Amino acid sequence: MKEIITRRQFLGKMAAASVALGSWPLNTHNSNAAAAISSNRIILNPFDYRGVKLGPSRWQKQYASARDFYLSVSNDDILHGFRLAAGLNTPGKPLGGWANRNSSVIFGQWLQAMARTSQANNDTELRDKAIYLVDEWAKTLGADGDPRMRHYPWEKLVGGLSDMHQYAGHYGTPELMEKIVDWGIKNLDRTRTPAANKPWELHSGVPLEWYTLSENLYRAFQLTGKAKYKEFGDVWRYDAYWNKFAETASPTDANGVHAYSHCNSFSGAAMAYLIEGESRLLQIMKNFFDFLQNTQCYATGGYGPAERYVINDGALGESLESRLDSFEAPCCTWAAFKLAKYLMAFTGESRYGDWIERLLYNGIGATLPIVENGKHFYYANYHLGAGLKIYSRSNYTCCSGTYFQNVAEYQNLIYFKDDSALYVNLYLPSEVTWETAGQTVKLTQETDYPEAETIKLHLETAQPVNFTLKLRIPGWSEGVSFKVNGNLVNVKVTPGQWASIRRDWQKGDRIEMTIPLRFRRVPIDRWHPDRVAIVRGPAVYAQQIVHKHLVSIPPDNDALNEWMVATNDPAVFRYAGQEQSSQRDDFMPFYRFAEMQSYRMYFDPSLRNVLW
Numbered sequence: 001m002k003e004i005i006t007r008r009q010f011l012g013k014m015a016a017a018s019v020a021l022g023s024w025p026l027n028t029h030n031s032n033a034a035a036a037i038s039s040n041r042i043i044l045n046p047f048d049y050r051g052v053k054l055g056p057s058r059w060q061k062q063y064a065s066a067r068d069f070y071l072s073v074s075n076d077d078i079l080h081g082f083r084l085a086a087g088l089n090t091p092g093k094p095l096g097g098w099a100n101r102n103s104s105v106i107f108g109q110w111l112q113a114m115a116r117t118s119q120a121n122n123d124t125e126l127r128d129k130a131i132y133l134v135d136e137w138a139k140t141l142g143a144d145g146d147p148r149m150r151h152y153p154w155e156k157l158v159g160g161l162s163d164m165h166q167y168a169g170h171y172g173t174p175e176l177m178e179k180i181v182d183w184g185i186k187n188l189d190r191t192r193t194p195a196a197n198k199p200w201e202l203h204s205g206v207p208l209e210w211y212t213l214s215e216n217l218y219r220a221f222q223l224t225g226k227a228k229y230k231e232f233g234d235v236w237r238y239d240a241y242w243n244k245f246a247e248t249a250s251p252t253d254a255n256g257v258h259a260y261s262h263c264n265s266f267s268g269a270a271m272a273y274l275i276e277g278e279s280r281l282l283q284i285m286k287n288f289f290d291f292l293q294n295t296q297c298y299a300t301g302g303y304g305p306a307e308r309y310v311i312n313d314g315a316l317g318e319s320l321e322s323r324l325d326s327f328e329a330p331c332c333t334w335a336a337f338k339l340a341k342y343l344m345a346f347t348g349e350s351r352y353g354d355w356i357e358r359l360l361y362n363g364i365g366a367t368l369p370i371v372e373n374g375k376h377f378y379y380a381n382y383h384l385g386a387g388l389k390i391y392s393r394s395n396y397t398c399c400s401g402t403y404f405q406n407v408a409e410y411q412n413l414i415y416f417k418d419d420s421a422l423y424v425n426l427y428l429p430s431e432v433t434w435e436t437a438g439q440t441v442k443l444t445q446e447t448d449y450p451e452a453e454t455i456k457l458h459l460e461t462a463q464p465v466n467f468t469l470k471l472r473i474p475g476w477s478e479g480v481s482f483k484v485n486g487n488l489v490n491v492k493v494t495p496g497q498w499a500s501i502r503r504d505w506q507k508g509d510r511i512e513m514t515i516p517l518r519f520r521r522v523p524i525d526r527w528h529p530d531r532v533a534i535v536r537g538p539a540v541y542a543q544q545i546v547h548k549h550l551v552s553i554p555p556d557n558d559a560l561n562e563w564m565v566a567t568n569d570p571a572v573f574r575y576a577g578q579e580q581s582s583q584r585d586d587f588m589p590f591y592r593f594a595e596m597q598s599y600r601m602y603f604d605p606s607l608r609n610v611l612w
Contacts (some may be wrong), residue, residue, distance in 0.1 A: 035557035042425060043348035044416040046341060047410055047432065049120040049167060052411040055429030055446070058503020058591070060362070065116060065369050069402055070110060071126055072410030073374075078103050078110075079136050085148050097374060097395030104153035107137070109401030111160030112406040117497030119167035120411045127168050130256040136166055145183035146428055152208045154184060156401070159216035159600035162223055176219060185232050194240045203308065204258040211238035212261055214268035218275055230275065231250040237272065238265045242284050249290035259304025260328050263292070264334035265269040273425050289343060289352070292336075299522040299533035299601075300366070300540050300590065301329030301336070302380055326382040333363040337409055344416065344425070351496045352471040353425040356413055357474065357538045360426065361450060364406040366591035376400045382601050383532070386545055389595055414445075421468035423498065427455045427515075439465040441505070450517065450537040451571040451589070457511040462505050470498040471513060476520070476536065483512040520562050522555045524602060531604040534560070541573070542599035551575060551585075552577045553603045555584055 053178065054060040061347040076092025081102020083090045095102050103110075111130055118127035139146060147157060158177060167175040178523050193206040205211060217233030220226075221344070245253040266288055273281035293463040305308075305319035305326050319326065336359055340352040359365075367377035368389055375521040378392035378399045392399065415432045416423040422434055422443065431444040448457055457469075474481055475496035481499065482491045489497050501511070519541070521532040532553065534541045554560045564573040564587065572588045 010283050025570075038337050039371065040101050041137075041277055042345050044345050046345070046412045046416055047434075049116050049412055051433040052120065053414060054411060055444075059365060059428055062365065062369065063410055066404055067123070067126065069370050071129060075132060075136070076131065077342060078107070078133060080142075082137055082140040082148075085140075086367045088140060095374060095396050097397065097400050099374070099396040102148075103396070104147075104157070105398060106154030106156075106396060106401035107133075108158070108160030109398075109405055112156075112163040113401075113404035115163035115168040116412075118403075119139070121409070125348050130164060130168055131170050133171055134161070134173065134176070141179065142183075145179035145181075145478075146187070146603065147180050147183070151188060151210050152214060154180070154188065155209075155213045155216055156312065157198060158213075158220060162216060162219050164417065166223060168274050170461045173223060178224075181229060181232060182218065183215070185228065190235060191274050192236070192439045194238075195257040195262065197308075203256065203489040204261055209258070209261040209264075210236060211241065211265045212236075212268065214238075215264075215271050218268070218271035219276070222271075233268070233271075236268070236526070237280045240266065240287075241265065242269050245284045245287040245291060246280060246285075249294060250312065251291070253307045253600040254291065254593070257309060259296075259309055260331040262309070263288075263303075263332065263339060267335070267338045267342065270339070270346070273346065285339070285343060286347070289355075290338065293355070295525075298327065298382055299535055300362035300380070300382070301355055302329065302332060302363055302382075303331055303336075304328060314525055317524040317528035320382060320384040320524060320531065321593065324381045324383055324387075325379040327363070327380040328399065329363050329367050329377060329380045330399040330403040333359045334405050334409075336363075337406065337413065339386070348418075350423075350425070350498045351475060352537075353472045354475050354496070355427060357472075360410075362412075362540045362590055364403070365591075366593075367403065368595055369401060370403055374400055376403060384604060384607065386598050386600055387542075388598055389593055390478070393593070395573055397609065415443075421470050421500075423472070424457070425472050427513075436467050437465050439463055441443045441465060441467070443469075448570070449515065450539045453514050453517050455513040457513070459505050459507070459511070461505060461507050464504045466502070466504045468500050468502040469505075469511065470500050473497055473499050474515065474539075476535075477515055478518070479516045481514045482511075485510050486512075518557065519560045521553065523558060527602070530606075531602055533589065533602050536589075539591070540601060541587045542590045542593060542601040543587050544584050544593075545600050551603075552605065 054063060064304045074092050077095050078096050080090050080092045085102065089353060095103055098105050100549040114126050114130035114570050118130065125576035147154065157180065163172045164170040182304060190208050191206055192210055193202065195205040196202040213236035214233040217229050220522045221233065244254050266285055269281050269285055288610065292303055294310055297314065305323045307325065307328050310319065336355060340356045343352040363417040366380070368391060370376040373521050374395035375391045378397060381387040414426040414428055414430050416425055417434060420436065426444065427447050427449045430448055433443060436442045439461055445455065447455040467513055473495050474495055477495050481495045482489050484501065489501065491501055515537065519534055521534050522535050524531045554563045563576045565576060567574060571585050571592065574586050578585060590601065
């Protein structure tokens with residue numbers, strides 16, 4: 001007789017399996033799946049949307065605003081196009097924009113974000129909405145499993161259904177996922193033309209972004225243990241591009257292709273490594289990461305002017321003169337969050353957290369909120385003369401899906417763990433509950449970082465417990481120091497690595513971490529050493545330019561820090577000699593700029609020659 005369990009019991013079993021096996025939980029009843037994954041490939045585990053809460057901050061407000069928006073979107077509008085194509089009754093209306101025909105371009109992304117958010121916050125409203133959407137969408141599925149989707153939305157649907165099973169406890173999702181994958185195995189076009197920089201229409205390959213399909217198919221294999229998911233995932237491996245990074249972080253032929261999707265493809269390499277354990281794949285991922293950091297990234301951590309990788313010959317610096325579409329912010333942040341999280345998990349190295357931090361504050365955290373009828377942010381603009389934050393001309397594009405996925409990910413990026421240590425990756429107001437050595441430990445983090453230098457952490461535990469607290473030391477930092485219960489402690493501090501404090505922790509122990517925040521000049525590339533952004537800590541600063549007031553930036557970091565003058569607002573600075581009438585020419589973090597508020601992010605002594 002088939003066992004009948006409640007949703008609460010099902011979620012409890014899923015949580016127990018996840019805690020036991022880490023951030024990539026398996027179906028523990030399937031020996032083949034369990035044997036396929038070696039736990040020694042995972043050094044650090046995120047908390048997998050459990051045990052972490054956001055505290056009051058602009059980042060928590062951004063998350064809450066997004067959650068409320070997506071909850072408010074009409075279910076009938078989301079389902080309208082699916083129902084229409086299936087010949088069913090169609091209450092509601094089309095969402096419009098990219099989702100005018102149907103919402104397939106974002107449907108799987110929304111399911112994934114809803115599932116993860118509902119798990120992270122025990123959000124029953126959002127979970128119930130997601131379950132309703134899946135159940136109603138299932139009624140539109142063709143008898144042969146045809147979801148009426150091509151590769152691009154189909155891949156996202158596989159990811160969304162995987163997460164509805166893993167995090168939202170939806171009973172019927174595995175069957176639905178099997179139906180659409182069986183259909184895909186028989187019907188999806190396997191042309192698989194690699195991307196190329198010429199002609200233009202090949203920038204994302206043919207079919208569109210086919211090389212991103214492997215990650216979620218490998219995840220489906222993880223969850224079910226069914227070999228067909230792994231076998232179909234193998235079809236979409238992107239070795240032709242991945243192999244460019246097998247032996248170098250500076251390939252000569254990796255440019256000209258679509259930035260977001262090619263970064264996203266390396267999450268497929270990550271899952272292949274997790275399943276197969278081939279060390280070559282891990283080295284490829286590490287080299288690709290270094291390729292981005294060394295040749296493709298702006299000071300913000302963003303990448304991809306005109307959604308392309310550029311030749312490493314000064315093209316990135318030149319893009320500031322001609323492009324307004326500097327960085328596809330929500331989508332590219334999402335791909336970067338995943339890549340950096342995989343690399344942190346596989347290597348245990350803190351340096352990957354620096355990129356997460358930069359994009360939290362300057363990428364997704366600096367975007368405009370999604371509002372009204374799906375009006376949302378797409379491109380960040382770093383143009384040399386002046387920039388503006390504006391909304392996309394189209395509603396409900398891909399970036400409306402990744403926006404939701406990004407903010408749902410915040411809680412999964414702050415803390416990591418291993419068997420004997422708790423790792424603090426991001427310095428955000430938050431709390432985490434962790435089990436170690438038979439004890440429950442709760443750590444609360446209070447801070448106004450990156451607008452203030454101090455991070456305060458407070459520990460609660462019923463009994464004394466010995467473990468190591470590890471804190472990420474940013475690669476750009478100098479002079480980081482620690483106090484425990486008000487007393488300075490001698491801690492080895494190396495920028496770009498973890499600082500470790502091991503002791504018998506007591507209830508009420510307090511840790512105070514100070515990260516000095518100094519301004520520094522960050523050149524765009526080595527061909528333009530004087531074309532610089534101004535950065536304080538992890539936050540890129542921009543100048544308000546209401547009056548088109550052009551200033552010369554001091555030539556070195558020491559002079560820059562003398563030139564910047566604090567105001568009553570800890571995040572806002574004036575500059576030495578600034579006229580009172582030019583008070584709106586102040587400097588402040590890029591994330592503080594609102595819609596249509598003009599700014600200048602990059603400075604160059606030749607700026608007048610560029611503008612006039």
